Amino acid sequence: MTSHQRRNESGAHASSTGQALTGTGWLDAHFEACRPEYEAMLSLVGIEPGWHVLDAGCGGGSYLPLLAEIVGRSGRLAALDLAPDNVALTQKRVAGWDLPCPVEVRVGSLGSLPYPDDAFDAVWCANTTQHFDDEELPAVLAELCRVVRPGGLVAVKDVDMNLLRLFPADPFLVLHLCEASLRVDRVTAESRGSLRGRELRRWLERSGLTEVWQRTTLIERWAPLRPVERRFFGDWLAYLAGLAEERGVPEADLATWRALRDPTAPDHLLDHPEFYASEGQVVAVGRVPDAHKGRGRDGGT
Numbered sequence: 681m682t683s684h685q686r687r688n689e690s691g692a693h694a695s696s697t698g699q700a701l702t703g704t705g706w707l708d709a710h711f712e713a714c715r716p717e718y719e720a721m722l723s724l725v726g727i728e729p730g731w732h733v734l735d736a737g738c739g740g741g742s743y744l745p746l747l748a749e750i751v752g753r754s755g756r757l758a759a760l761d762l763a764p765d766n767v768a769l770t771q772k773r774v775a776g777w778d779l780p781c782p783v784e785v786r787v788g789s790l791g792s793l794p795y796p797d798d799a800f801d802a803v804w805c806a807n808t809t810q811h812f813d814d815e816e817l818p819a820v821l822a823e824l825c826r827v828v829r830p831g832g833l834v835a836v837k838d839v840d841m842n843l844l845r846l847f848p849a850d851p852f853l854v855l856h857l858c859e860a861s862l863r864v865d866r867v868t869a870e871s872r873g874s875l876r877g878r879e880l881r882r883w884l885e886r887s888g889l890t891e892v893w894q895r896t897t898l899i900e901r902w903a904p905l906r907p908v909e910r911r912f913f914g915d916w917l918a919y920l921a922g923l924a925e926e927r928g929v930p931e932a933d934l935a936t937w938r939a940l941r942d943p944t945a946p947d948h949l950l951d952h953p954e955f956y957a958s959e960g961q962v963v964a965v966g967r968v969p970d971a972h973k974g975r976g977r978d979g980g981t
């Protein structure tokens with residue numbers, strides 16, 4: 681259980697766990713708005729045909745069709761998520777998708793994965809490490825490493841909020857919100873996790889993985905937005921506007937945030953003919969070394 685869950689906060693676009701931005705309506709819009717870049721990031725990881733791969737924190741299962749295409753008929757997939765409603769929807773989707781390989785979907789936690797050591801050739805973990813604070817993350821990465829065989833891959837993808845930029849708007853608008861969030865509570869997963877993207881490489885190295893690499897993708901969208909892009913950015917900006925109010929951003933920013941609270945409002949920034957938004961996403965990948973095994977979850981001998 682994460683610190684975020686311990687606080688039992690129920691957030692916007694939540695799944696049954698109450699974690700903000702884990703509901704499948706939100707996740708689907710986010711994935712569709714960013715699909716080309718997201719699928720390109722997964723394609724780069726190095727997953728091979730015939731592999732057994734875990735999608736850890738699968739949400740609504742958006743990555744499973746591409747994962748299934750990559751591992752092909754001789755491969756196998758497992759998908760796991762903390763939220764029972766996300767798992768139920770993913771199971772339903774998998775049953776209707778006619779994927780080339782078997783997919784087993786279950787409820788479970790990244791903190792204690794229900795799989796034996798070395799069960800997988802690779803783990804794909806997208807936008808889920810953001811739910812853990814800095815104290816929790818090493819144990820989660822140790823779990824991901826434990827279930828991957830020596831020589832297999834651990835791939836972690838996550839957002840870096842520092843790279844979110846809106847135009848036309850003050851270039852420091854989002855940075856002020858990030859700063860205010862960390863000032864309120866420096867260690868919450870919610871604030872810290874979304875700012876950790878470009879540090880992921882170092883976290884993977886510290887967890888004992890080798891051959892670690894990282895690539896950052898800047899996802900840029902311009903007016904006119906496709907309907908799914910408008911829905912995604914509209915929902916996201918409304919959520920951030922709520923946070924801005926709670927976290928206490930500079931007074932000068934509040935008028936801008938308040939105008940973003942209602943995506944259907946006339947003259948919304950999203951409908952500005954020069955609207956621009958960027959989202960930064962990072963993928964970091966490492967290989968499980970032979971020597972890593974047998975050290976136990978706490979890294980001891």
Ligand SMILES: C[S@@+](CC[C@H](N)C(=O)[O-])C[C@H]1O[C@@H](n2cnc3c(N)ncnc32)[C@H](O)[C@@H]1O
Nearest residue numbers: 702737738739761762763789790806807808811
């Ligand atoms: C932001 S969503 C990303 C979902 C999916 N990977 C995607 O990129 O579309 C994060 C997911 O992680 C799940 N999650 C959060 N904490 C978890 C935990 N401790 N164990 C397993 N899943 C968790 C949430 O329920 C949610 O489905």
